Amino acid sequence: MTSVTGQANAPRRPGPARAGTLRNVWQHRADYAYVLPAIVVMLIVIAYPIYYTVDLSFYTTPPSLQLRDKIFVGFDNYQAILTSEVFWRVTWNTLIWTFLSTVLSFALGFATALALHRDFIGRGILRAILIIPWVISAVAASYIWKWIYHSDFGVIGAILVGLGIADRPPNFIDSVGTVLPSLIVVNIWREFPFAMIMIMAGLQTVPDQLLSAAKVDGASAWQRFWHVTFPHLRNVSTVTVLLLAVANFNSFIIPWIMTGGGPSNASHIWITHIYELAFGRQRWGVASAYSVLLFLILMTIGYFYVRALSGDKKKDREA
Amino acid sequence: MTRTLGCGAILRGTVVFASITSLIAGPALAAPPVDLSKWSPDYVRSIAGTEEFDTAAACGKVTPLDYKGRLTFWYQGVFEGDPDLLRQYYKDFFETFRKTYPNIQLEEQALTYNDLLDKFRTALLGNAAPMAVRLQILGGTEFASKGYLQPLKPEDVGWATEDFWPGAMKAVTWDGVTYGIPTNNETMAFIWNADIFKRAGLDPDKAPATWDDVVKYSKQIHDKLGIAGYGLVARKNAGNTPYRFMPQLWGYGGGVFDEADPSPTYGEVRLNSEASKRALQASYDMYVRDKSVPVSALTNQQADNQPLFLGGQLGMMISHPSDYNVMLDLQKKATGSDKDKAQTVIDNMRYGLIPTGPDGKRAVVFGGSNIHILKPEYVDGGKVDEPAAKALICFWTSPEWSLKMAYAGSNPGNLNGFKTKWMKERLDNIKFLDVTTSMLPYGIPFPALPESPEIMNIIIPDMLQNALTGAMSVDQAAEDAAKNVEDLKGGGGL
Known part of the structure; x- marks a missing residue:
């Protein structure tokens, strides 16, 4: 935060003395006053829901009772989830979904950005066209893809049958084996333009002088990319991957609209399953426990990720 | 177009009705406005247009009409x-209501069948529900048992309990108290394309008599013509799935509980019965075996079968x-040749009774919707304008509007609707209506x-999907579903 009083840059006194801490707070009272409204809002919209979700996770809500009449069951909800076959299947689906969507969206976006970084006729038009999947509504895209994939009269099936490549339309979203990969393809199609834009922005920061110097020194195209361009893209790549991973862990629209998590739970991921438990089946307690577990898992991943990121920056500073 | 419900079928229907009346009849009631024991297409025709009703x-x-x-x-x-x-009738209803009660500021919101329950439940949690709601028949008990609804019986809006189907009144009753009024009640029928039947070597004017015949016919149509035979629907969270599978389940003599018995107790879970x-x-x-139904049945609903049929x-749905x-x-x-093709299908459309199980049991979901008033503490703003709510409910459940709002697809919740001139007009205009009323x-x-709601919208479709995708065998899927129902009743499970 930017200091406006001039006191924020005052040297900090070492030591845990309470009086010292209070004095420090008092000295920075203007800073705290500035951030107070934001902290209050955060407490209301983030801290309270987290507290409420954790609290609710220790209760059960049978279908005949209102939420306010919930019954305390201790850790039963957690036990029910962790011993449920469905949870582990959904977890596996979520990991596959997140990993493949993130890695492949990033890879495709990265490659596209590199291709579009070169000057050629029609680059602007192509760039605009490639951004379309990202800017159109995810709901509309899901419905369109549902029809493209339709197992009886989908566009892909009609083309394949029409060309004589297949006898009958392939089963994309009505089969437990193919539904998740099919949805991942849609997700990659939706997300890769985001990675492309981020990398394109990163490419603008690569100094031309460095590339020219490397060329003069006889570096090949690959060497220039690997030793000059790529290091400059490391930070933007890290942020892009993080954002994609978080978005994919929290995906809802595409799987929910296209399959509702089916068939036979084969395309349920954490968020769709939690939604179904809460709003479709009113298992508020179980859904809350599920959310708490998801929160802990994501916080753990986030912790290690940020630690790795901080480690990289530290190394950069030391270098 | 030929009406294919023959006299025999009607006679059988009337005879079987005598033994099934107990399924829909309630305990000692005053005389209803129509004679349920005579129910047949002819009887329905005979009473249509025999009485005038002034809704306003x-x-x-x-x-009072000047109520503000x-x-x-x-x-x-x-x-x-x-x-x-139907769209037009909904439009007409709200226009007429506003004209009749010009000082009632009505803020209505339409939701689809599949979205309504989720949205309503969420609104209730935030005490942001509407003052009145019209829910699918499945939802009334859930919300009544939780104490969200105000007691509301037909007498509160000027009608009599006997004016409504006894079976429908059961669906709005919880713990002996009535919490709503049926707006419409429906039973579906079996539809087939006579031309497809003919080309597949089947009798074009004869519906499959049993569910086993449906399986056979579906295979024959698929094998001979390479198209889907029967319009199976097994999508999750879609009302279409239980409405199509439960008649089959009951027809074979099964059930979730004993709901198909004359006096159900809902004690024993029967989803895993033979x-x-x-x-x-x-x-x-x-x-799986015959591949004679749409592959997309697991993600489809009936709205997707309609263009396939057209x-x-x-062949059948x-x-x-x-x-x-x-x-x-x-x-x-x-457009173009598609128009002629569609006309051929329409000309060959036939309606018949839903097939029976192997023991001759015929069953269909007694569906419909109910209308309810919320308790003020769950309503946005904390107040319920009861006279305004009752005015709207009286309007919708009147003989006139309960018929008009169910004009093409259902039947009036208020039995007096069958006596109106609009019923007579409807019988002349809506093809095959007599089959579904039968x-x-x-x-x-x-x-x-x-x-x-959870059993019908989640557990039943899950059971179907588990079996149809091969994720489980038929036995395992049925046992799993039965266990899920047991768990649910016990308040647990995932």
């Missing part, structure tokens, strides 16, 4: 699978009489339990 005058006695107030109202409205005719497994096996045979790519009007609407939108006596209501 009747509702004016409940809430405000009402928020959510309802299960028309959606993509409904005919344009009869229930036979019903599931029939679906498995069509989807395109001549589907279960639906409302309104599907005939939907086909007419869709045909109007077709199915009413075979109607079985969903179990009147708070757990019913």
Whole structure:
């Protein structure tokens, strides 16, 4: 935060003395006053829901009772989830979904950005066209893809049958084996333009002088990319991957609209399953426990990720 | 077009009705406005247009026509699978209500069948519900048992309890108290394409008599013509799935509980009975063994079957009489040769009674919707304008509007609706209506339990999907579903 009083840059006194801490707070009272409204809002919209979700996770809500009449069951909800076959299947689906969507969206976006970084006729038009999947509504895209994939009269099936490549339309979203990969393809199609834009922005920061110097020194195209361009893209790549991973862990629209998590739970991921438990089946307690577990898992991943990121920056500073 | 419900079928229907009346009849009631023991297409025709009703005058006695107030109202409205005719009636209803009660500020919101429950539940948690709501028949017990609804009986809005189907009144009763009023009640029928039957070597004017025949016919159609035979629907969280599978389950003698018995107690779970497994096996045979139904059945709903049927790519399906009007609407939108093709399908459309199980048991879901008033503490703003709510409910459940709002696809919740001139007009205009009204006596209501929405919208489709995708065997899927119902009733499970 930017200091406006001039006191924020005052040297900090070492030591845990309470009086010292209070004095420090008092000295920075203007800073705290500035951030107070934001902290209050955060407490209301983030801290309270987290507290409420954790609290609710220790209760059960049978279908005949209102939420306010919930019954305390201790850790039963957690036990029910962790011993449920469905949870582990959904977890596996979520990991596959997140990993493949993130890695492949990033890879495709990265490659596209590199291709579009070169000057050629029609680059602007192509760039605009490639951004379309990202800017159109995810709901509309899901419905369109549902029809493209339709197992009886989908566009892909009609083309394949029409060309004589297949006898009958392939089963994309009505089969437990193919539904998740099919949805991942849609997700990659939706997300890769985001990675492309981020990398394109990163490419603008690569100094031309460095590339020219490397060329003069006889570096090949690959060497220039690997030793000059790529290091400059490391930070933007890290942020892009993080954002994609978080978005994919929290995906809802595409799987929910296209399959509702089916068939036979084969395309349920954490968020769709939690939604179904809460709003479709009113298992508020179980859904809350599920959310708490998801929160802990994501916080753990986030912790290690940020630690790795901080480690990289530290190394950069030391270098 | 030929009406294919023969005298024999009607006679059988009337005879079977005598033994099934107990399924829909309640305890000692005053005489209803129509004679349920005579129910047949001929009887329905004989009473149509025999009485006049003045809706404004009747509702004016409940809430004065100059009453000034405000009402928020959510309802299960028309959606993509409904005919344009119904859209017009919904429009007319709200226009007429506003004209009749010009000082009531009505803020209505239409939601689709599949979205209504989720949205309503969420609103209730935030005390942001509307003052009145029209819910699918499945939802009433859940919300009544939780204490969200105000007691509300037909007498509160100027009608008599006997004016409504006894089975429908059961669906709005919880712990002996009535919490709502039925707006419409429906039973579906079996539809087939006579031309496809003929080309497949089947009798074009004869519906399959049993569910085993449906399996056979579906295979024959698929094998001979390479198109889907029967319009199976197994999508999760879609009302279409239980409405199509439960008649099959009951027909084979199965059930979730004993809901198909004369006096159900809902004590014993029967989803894993041999009869229930036979019903599931029939679906498995069509989807997996014979591949004679749409592959997309797991993600489709009936609205997806309609264009398949109109395109001549589907031989048989279960639906409302309104599907005939939907086909007419869709045909109007077709162009070139597709228009002629669609006309051929419409000309060959036939309606019949839903097939029986191996022991001759015929069953269909006794569906419909109910209208309720919320308690003030759960309503946005904390107030309920009861006179305004009662005015709207009186209007919708009147003989006139309960018929008009169910014009193409259903039947009036208020039995007096059958006596109106609009019923007579409807019988002349809506093809095959007599077939679906003939199915009413075979109607079985969903179990009147708070757990019913989850059972019908999640557990039943899950059971079907588990078996049809090969994720589980038929036995395992049935056992798994039965266990899920047991767990649910015990308050646990995932």
